[in-house]
Amino acid sequence: MESGNEASLSRIGTETLNHTGTTMTTNSDQQEDVPWWAIELGCWTMVVLAPILTWVNGPAVSTDQAVVRATVFVLAVLGGVGTTSRRLLRRRQG
Secondary structure (H helix, E strand, O other), rough: OHHHHHHHHOEEEEEEOOOOOEEEOOOOOOOOOOOHHHHHHHHHHHHHHHHHHHHHHOOOHHHHHHHHHHHHHHHHHHHHHHHHHHHHHHHHHO
């Protein structure tokens, strides 16, 4: 429940509508829609678990399975490098 002092806000893009219907712009650096930390964690987790899962499950039994495993691994590495780079660049910029 909201108290009488708190305004209800609804976010539309980079603007926020308050309870009176007037818009307030927000700093998009402070409010992110995408949880980048979770994507980065997921990518690096996949990179670490891929060799373990291959050892547990054994080698690929078909060409299709090998292609899918390799593609998922490469995408996880690229995603991990990309999200880590994004985080480091944003930290360096301030």
